Amino acid sequence: MNKNDIIQSDRRIESGEPLLELIDLKTHFKTERGLVRAVDGVTLSLKRGESLGVVGESGSGKTVLSRSIMGLLPSTAVKHGSVKFAGQDIVGFSAKQMRHLWGAEMSMVFQNPLNSLNPLMKIGKQITEPLKLHLGMDKATATATALQLLRDVRIPEPERRLNQLPHELSGGMRQRVMIAIALACGPTLLFADEPTTALDVTVQAQILDLIGEQRRDRNMSVILVTHDLGVVAGHTDQIAVMYGGKLVEHAPTKTLFANMKMPYTKSLMRSIPKLSDPSHTRLATIPGRPPDLVNPPLGCNFAPRCMYALPKCHVEEPPLTPTADPKHVYACWYPVGSPEFEKRDAELQATGYMPEDFSAVS
Amino acid sequence: MSDATAQANADGAASKRRLGVGFWIAVFWLFIVFFAATFAPWLPFKDPDNNYIVSGERPPYAPSGTHPFGTDQDARDLLARTVFGARVSLTVGLVAIGMGMLFGGFMGIMAGYFRGWWDRVISFVFIIFLSFPALVLAILITALLERSLRTISITLGILSIAPVGRIARATTISFADREFVLAARTLGAKNGRIIIRELLPNVLIPMSALALLGMAVAVVAEGGLAFLGLSVEKGPTWGKVILTGAGSRDLQKAPWIAIIPIIVLFLTVLALNFAGDRIRAYFDVRETAL
Amino acid sequence: MRYWLQRLGVAVALLLAVSALTFGAMNLLGDPLFNILGPTSASTLPEDLEIIEAAKAEYNLDDPLPVRYVKWGSAFVTGDFGVQFSVDGQPPVSDLIKERLPRTVMLLIIAQTMAVLIAIPWALFAASRADKAVDKVSTVTSFLFIAIPNFGLAVILKYLFSLKWSIFPLIFNAADPFWTRVWQLVLPAMALALPVASVYQRLLRTDLITTLQEDYILTARSKGVSKRNVLFKHALRPSLFSFITIFGINTGALLGGSLIVEQIFIVPGLGTAIVEAILREDFPVVLAIVMIVTTAFVVINVLVDLLYSLIDPRVRAS
Amino acid sequence: MAGTGKAHLRDGDKVLSIEDLVVEFKVGRDSTVKAVSGISFDVLRGETLGIVGESGCGKSTTGRAIMQIPPPTSGSIIFEGAELTEMTSSAVREARTRVQMIFQDPVSSLNPRRSVRDSVLEPLEIWKRGTKEERNKLVDEILESVGIDPARAAESKPHQFSGGQCQRISVARALVLDPTLIICDEPVSALDVSVQAQVLNLLEDLKEKFGLTLVFIAHDLAVVKNISDRVAVMYLGKLCEVASSDDLYARPAHPYTNVLLDSIPEPDPEADHSVGKIVGEPPSPISPPSGCRFHPRCAYATDICTRQEPQLRPMGDGHFVACHHPVETPVEIR
Amino acid sequence: GGGSSDSTPDETPDATEAPDATEAPDATEAPDADAAPANTADAAIEIDETDVVEEDSGPVAGGTLRYGLEADVNGINPATSSLSSPGLMMGNAVYDTLAAYTPDGQWVPYLAESFTPSDDFSQWTVKVREGISFHDGTPLNAEALQINFETQRADPLVGLAVKPFFPAENATELIDDLTIQYNLSEPNAQFPGTVSGQLGMIASPTWLAAALVDPNLNQAPVGTGPFVFESRSQDSTTKFVRNDNWWGGEVYLDAIEFIPVTDPDTRNDLLLNGDLDALQTTNAASVGDLQAEDGIQNIIDENGEESFAMINTEVPPFDDVRAREALAQATPLKNYRDLIGLGISRGADQSFVPESKYYNPDVVQQGDNPERALELVAEYCAEKGSDINTVLGETTTCTDGKINIELQWSGPAVVQTRIADLLNEGWKNAGFNVTYDEKPQDEHILETAIGFYNVVTWRQFGATDPSSDNVWLMCRTIGGISLNWPRSCDESRDALLLEAQASEDDATRVALYQELQQKINDDFIYIFLTHTTWDNAFAANVRGVCDRLAPDGEATQCATSGRTWFSSVYFAA
C-alpha cells in the first residue's frame, strides 16, 4: 500500500464509515504445547474520533488484540479474519507495507514507560525519528515540531528535554514523551496499552486526561487497553470486555455500566473495592483461573468459573447477542436480568458471593 | 506482567522446558567416554604402552580391524591410548571443577551473601586469579613442581576457583535480594540456614551447568599444557596423544594419529558444553505463572 | 573522580598482589642461584665459589624474601626489569620486552579486531532470525568453534592455509618489513579469533534477543523504523554490555591462547617468551611479563569501564 | 504536610507503637536518602492500620524497619511493650516470630526450588515447634484455611501456582508461627482485580480467625480503605493525615489526601474526574523540600508552608492532619 | 662435533626450548672437536648429487640465504658461549677458525699460516696470517690469539674443556707479533684439530674485552669472517651481511639470515615452500623426506654424535655392573632403531661407524634380551636390594624384585617422550620400575653434570678425530661438575687415551681405539642406540656449499655435525 491509498481513504472516514473494522479476527500462536488461541474471533468497529476501552483479566488477549491490529506480532502468530483500516484490509500486510502505517496512521503507547523508550537515545532523536521517516522533515523542522509536541504533552522546559536521556526523566514524564512520539505524525488511531499501570494514581489521572484531550484535539481514535474498569469508565466512548481471547461484551460505556449483561463483567465490577463503599465491605470474587488458551473449555469459556453457569453453558458456546440497544452485544446464555440468573443470584446473595469451596480454586 | 515478558515467557516456555534430543545424544556420548575411561583396565582394550609392531611393516598403522583407531609411530594402539588418556583428562576435569565448585562456590556464596568486607576481599582474590592468564599460572606451577596428575589437577582446580566463584557470587547476590530470602530472615532463620536451605539450591543449578563447561575448559587446558610439553609425565593423556601426531608431517602421512583423538576430545568438549548449556536453559526458572 | 581514584587503588593493590605471588612462587619453588649461574651454581671449586658469592651479592640472594621483593619492586617501577638469567650475557629484560611486546600486541589486536568484525554482524544476523533454521545452524557452528581446542584449530589452520593451499606464510620473520610481518600474523590471529568470535557472538546474540524483546524496540518498530535500522540504531548499542565486559576479560584469556598459538606458528612473542622463561625459571622475565599482562588486564578493564560510560550515559551519572 | 508530631498517638492495648522513626540510606559518599523522616503511629490490638502514599514515599521502608531489616536510623519501635531497637539480635529474631511480613511480589517471595509446602513448614522447623506430626498437621490446616490443597502444595514449586495462589501461600507461611502482627507490604498490587478481591477477603477472614493485627501497606486508597480501620497517608517520608478509613474518605483534610482521592478512577462513568489536580513531580528524598514537604506541589501553599513544618493536629473523631491550611478547619486544640 | 647434551637422533631441543644444548657439553666438545689427521670420516659423508642441477656458469654475487636452524642460541661469543651446532653455524659466518679439515679428515691451516709442533707434540707454535683485521678494525695478531685463549680458559663453562689439557701457568707464550706458542700438559699430535671448531674461532679482542664488561655484546659478534653481524632478534632472525673486505677473497651472498625453527616438520615445510634456502636437521623422518624430495640437495653426515642411554656408575643400583648390564639387556634396541632411527639413522654398537678405520667389529651392543636382564635383576636384588637409590630419595634399589630407577631426559619434546616410553616399555617388562623425570635442558645437563641421575638419554661423541672425545672419558674430568658424565674412572682407559693422542701413527691409534671400545662395552656405561644422521639440505639454486678452499688451496670439509660454511656459497643465476 502506498501513501495515496491512505489519503484517499481519508475521505471515506469523513463520510462516517468506520476507521477500523475487525471481522472475526483470530490470532493464534503456534507453540510446542499447541495452538494458543490468544485472540479468538473478535468483531468490532470504531469510528474516527471515538475511543474504545478494552478490558479483561490478565491473559485475556487484550495486548495480542491490539498488536494484531498493528501487525506487530512475533512470527509464531497466525492471523485469520479481517482488519479493515480506513476501508482497506490490512490483515495480510507484510511488515514492509505496515511500516507506512506505523507511526503515520496508527501508533502505540506502551504500559511501561521505563522500558518503552530507548534508554540510550536522546529524547529529541526519538521524537524526530518518525518525523523524518514519514514526513520527510529536515532536521531543523523536525526539531521544531518535536518541541511543539513536547509542549503539547505539557512537558516543562521542553528545550532542555530534547537533549536528555529517558533515565533523567520521571515515569510520568517518560509516558508523556511516549505519547508525544505516538502523536508525532498525526496518526488517526492510537493504541494505549495499559498506559498507566506502572504509574502512581495521581500521575495516572494526568496521563489519561492528556490522552483524552489529544484525542479531541486531533480527532483521533483511541483504543485504551487496561484491566482497570475504573480507567475505562471515565475515558472511553465504548467498552469491549474480553475473556479468554473472546469478546464477551461490547457496549457504549454508559450503557455497559448501567446494564451489564455478562456475569463476568458483573463479577469483575463487584470485585473492585470502591471508595464509596464503607470500609470492610465484602468483595465479590471470581474463583479459579482464566482458561487455558490451548485447550479452552467446551461451551462458554467462562462457564467453569461462573457462579451462574448452568449445564448448557458447559456444552454450547454462546453467540454474541445484541440487546435492545444494537450497539450493546454480549455472549451469554443466561445474562444478567434473565430469570435463571436472578434465581441463582438470590441464592448467592445469601452466601455473600463467596465460592463455597476454596480448594476448587486451586 | 508486561506484555513483553509475557511473550518472552510464552516463547521461551516452549523450547525451554525440554532438554531435547541433542542433550541426550551428548549425555550418551559422555556416558560412553566416562564408562570406557572408568573401566578401561577391565575392558578388552589393548595395552596402551605396548609396541604392536608387525614385522616388516613400519608403523604408524592406519585404522584397521586390529587397531580400530590405528596406531601411532611407535605402533601403540590408539584406541587404547585414547581410552586410557581419557582417564587422565577426565580426572583432571573432575578434580578441577570439583575444587572450583567447592572452594569457588563457597567463597562466592560467602561474598555474595555477606557482602561488605567479605565481598571485597574475596572478589579481590578472584580478580587476582582472573588477571593472570590462566595458562601462564598453570605453566608456572607445573613447571616448578613435579608434573604429576595430582599437580595438574590441582593447578587447574585452583584456576577454576575464580570463574566458578564469580558466578556463584553473582547468582547469590541476585537471589539474596529476593523476597523469599528476606522472608526467611523475618521467620528467624539464621545465616547458615538461609545459605544452605534457601540460597544453595538456587545457586547450585547454575553452577552445575557451569561445572560441565568448566570440565570442558579443564580438559582443553590439559591439552594446552600437553602442547607446551607440560602435561602429566607418564602415560597417555588426550593432549599428549594428539601432540604425538600433530606435526605437519604426520598430519599429512598419518592423519589418524592426531585427528581421531582430536575428534574424541572435540566431541567430549562439545557434549560437555552442549549439555551444560541445555541444563542451564532447562533450569532457568523464569517465574512464569501469574 | 573518587571512583577513578578507588579504581586506581584497586589496580595498584592487584599489581602488588600478583607480583608478590609470582615472585614468591618463583623464588620458593625454583632455585634462583641455579637460574642465574647455570651448572656453575652447583660447583664446589674455590674459584666457582667466588662467582657464586658474587652472584649472591649482586642479586641479593642472601636477603630474606620480602627484602628481595621490595628491592625488585622498587627497581621494577623505575623501569629496571633486571636481566635475563637464561641468556648469555644476561641482557636486560626490557630489551626482550621491547622486541617481543609489539608482536604479541599486534597479534592480539588483529585477533580481537577479527573477532569483533566477525561476531557483531554474525550476532545481528542470528538474533534477527532467532530460532529460525539459519539461527540454529549458526548456533551449531558457534558451538563447534567453541568446542574445538585452540591448539587443534591452530594445527588445522596451519595445515590447510599454509601447507596445503599456501595462502598464508608459515613463519614469522623478524627481519621482514612491517606489513609483511603483519601479514604473517594473520593466520595465528585467526586461530585465536575464531573461538573468541563464537563466544562473542553467542553472548551478543543472547543479549540482542533480550533487547529485541524490550518494549522500546516495539516502540521503534511501531514508529515505522525499518528492521535493519531497528537492529543497528536501536538494538545494538544497548546489547553491548556483556560483550564489552567479556571483551575486557578475554584479553587475558587470549594471551593464554597466544602461548600455544605462538608456539605453533613460531611467532617469537611474549607468549613464547614466557613459556621459555618459565621452563628455564628465568625469573625476571617471567615477572616482567606477568606484570605487563596484569597491567594490560587492569588497563583494558578500566578502558572497558570508560567505554561503558560512553555507551551508556546512565553509568556516568551514578 | 511533612508532618511530625504525636498528637494522634493513643492509649490502649497497643500491639505496636512507633515514635520518631527515621530511616536513612547512604547512597554514594555524601548523600543520604531520607526515606522515612520521623514518623510516629500506633496500632491497637485487632486493628488494621492502612498506610498509603505514592511510590517511593517510604511505606515499605517503614514496614521493614519494624522487622529491623534494616534497623532504623533512629526512633523507637515498641512491640508488645518491648523496645525492638534495643534488643539483642537473638531477641529480635525471637520477636520476629510474632511479627510477620507479606511481600508485594508473590512469586519471588517463595523459593523457586522448594516445594511450597516446604516453605510453609520452614518456620516451624527453624523454631522446632512441636513434633513432626504436629507440625505437619498444623501446616496442612493452615494451607487449607488459605484455600490451598496441601497435597498439591507438597509436590509443587511456586511457578506452578498462580500469583494469587502464591500470595495465599505466603500468607500461610506468615501464619504458621501464630504471629500477633502481620505487615502486608502491597500484597495485592501485583494481582488482577478478581484475584485481589480473593486475597483481601482472605485477609479479612484470617484476621478474625487468628485474632491478628495488621499493618496494610498499599498505594491504592480504595484497597486500603476497604481493609483498614485506620489509615495513615504518607508523603515523602512523613505522615500527612491519620484517620479512620471512613472518616478519611468522608472529609479528607489534607490537600494531598484530596488529590489522592480524586485521582482514583472510579468504575463509574458518571463520576466526576475533574477535581483534584496535582502539579509537578515528587521531589527527591535526598534533598526534600523545606517546611511542609508537600508545599511545592500544593495548590494551597503559602509562605509559612515553605518555612515551617506542620504538626499533626486533631480534626475530631480521631482524625489528625499535618497541614497549615487543611481543607476543612481543624478542631481547635484545647 | 662432539657431545651435545641431547639424547637423540632427533631434534634435540624441543619446541619450547629454543637454544640448544647450551652449556657445558658443547663448550667442552669444541676444543677437541675435529682434529683427525687420517680419519675415514669421509666414508659417511654423502652428498646427494642426484638433485644437484646442471653446473652453471659460475659464482654470481647477490641474494640473501635463509638458513633454518634447529634452535636459537644464547650468545655467539666463542670464548664465553657454549656453542651448539646452530651457534657454531652462525660462528662460521662471522669468524674464521685457525685450522680447518679437509674432506678426508686432515687438518690444514686456515686463519693460521702455520702450525709447528715440538718433537713430542707437547708444544705448538702458531703463526697467523698477516694483514688481517677484525670487522671492527682491530688487527689480527698473536696477542689476539692469546686473549681469545685466556678468555676461553677463564670462562666457567668453556674453560671446562680447556683447563684439563693445559698447565695453569705459562700455557701460552708470545713469540712475535704474529706468532704464539701453546704449551700443552700432555703431548697431542692433533692439536690443530682442536682449533678448527669453537676454540679456533678468533674473535676481536677489543670486542671480547668489551663483552666482558657488557655481556650483551655476546649477541653481536665481531670476527674476521666472511660475513659481518648486522642484527639479531632473539628466537627469530639473526642477520649477517657480506664482508666486502674479507681477507679470504670474494664473498658472494649479500646476506645470511639464520632462523631458528625448532619443529623439524615445519623446518622442512619452510624449505619446501621456499621460505628457507637451507636447513639443518637430525630428525630421521625429515632426513628421509628431504632425500626423497626432488630439487633438494642434501649433505648427509653420519660421522657425528651417537645416541645412547647413559648410566651413572656412582649411585646405586648402577654402581654394580650387573645392574648396568641388566638395563642394557632389557633395552629394546631393535624397536628403538626401527621406530626412532627409521632405518635412516643406523644402529650403533660403539662410537664409530662401521666405515671408520677405528671401528671394532667385535664390539656389539648387548640388548633385546629380557630373560638375561631378569636373571641379572634377580641376582642383583637378592644381594643388594636394600641399598639406597639416592636419586629417588630414600628409596631402596629394589622393591618386589624390581630395580627402581629414574630415567631423566631433556624436554619437553615429542620425540623425547616417545623415546622414554619406548625404553620404559622394554625396561619395565624386564625387571625395572622406572620413574620419569623430564627436565628443561639446562637443568638436565646440570643434574647430569653433578651426577644426580640414574640413567639419561644422551647424544655425544663422533668428533672428526677421536682424541677430541677424550674429555668425556678421562678420570680427570670427574669432579663436582663432571664432563665424564657417567663418573666412570678407569686409569687404564686414560692411559690408552693419552697414548692414542700422542701418536701420529694410524695403526697404533686404530689398535688403541679398538681396545678402548671393548673396554667401554664391557663396562656397560653407555647403551648405544643409533648413529646420528645430520642432514644439511639446500634448495636447488644454492651452489658452492662444498667449494670452500683453505687459503693454501686445499679443499675443505663441507659439512660436519650439521654445520656448513658460507664463503663460497652463491645462488645460481
Ligand SMILES: Nc1ncnc2c1ncn2[C@@H]1O[C@H](COP(=O)(O)OP(=O)(O)OP(=O)(O)O)[C@@H](O)[C@H]1O
Ligand atoms: N508470542 C506468543 N506466543 C504464544 N502465546 C502468546 C504470545 N503472546 C501472548 N501469548 C498468550 O496469549 C494470551 C493473551 O496474552 P495478552 O498479552 O494479550 O494478554 P493481556 O490481556 O494483554 O494480559 P496482561 O493484562 O497481562 O497484559 C496469553 O495467554 C499469552 O500467554
Ligand SMILES: Nc1ncnc2c1ncn2[C@@H]1O[C@H](COP(=O)(O)OP(=O)(O)OP(=O)(O)O)[C@@H](O)[C@H]1O
Ligand atoms: N536500600 C536502599 N538504599 C537506598 N535507598 C533506598 C533503599 N531502600 C529504599 N530506598 C529509597 O527510600 C525511599 C523510600 O522507599 P520505599 O521502598 O520505602 O518506598 P515505597 O513507599 O515502598 O514505594 P513503592 O510504592 O514503590 O514500593 C525511596 O526513594 C527509595 O529509593
Ligand SMILES: [Mg+2]
Ligand atoms: Mg497486556
Ligand SMILES: [Mg+2]
Ligand atoms: Mg514498597
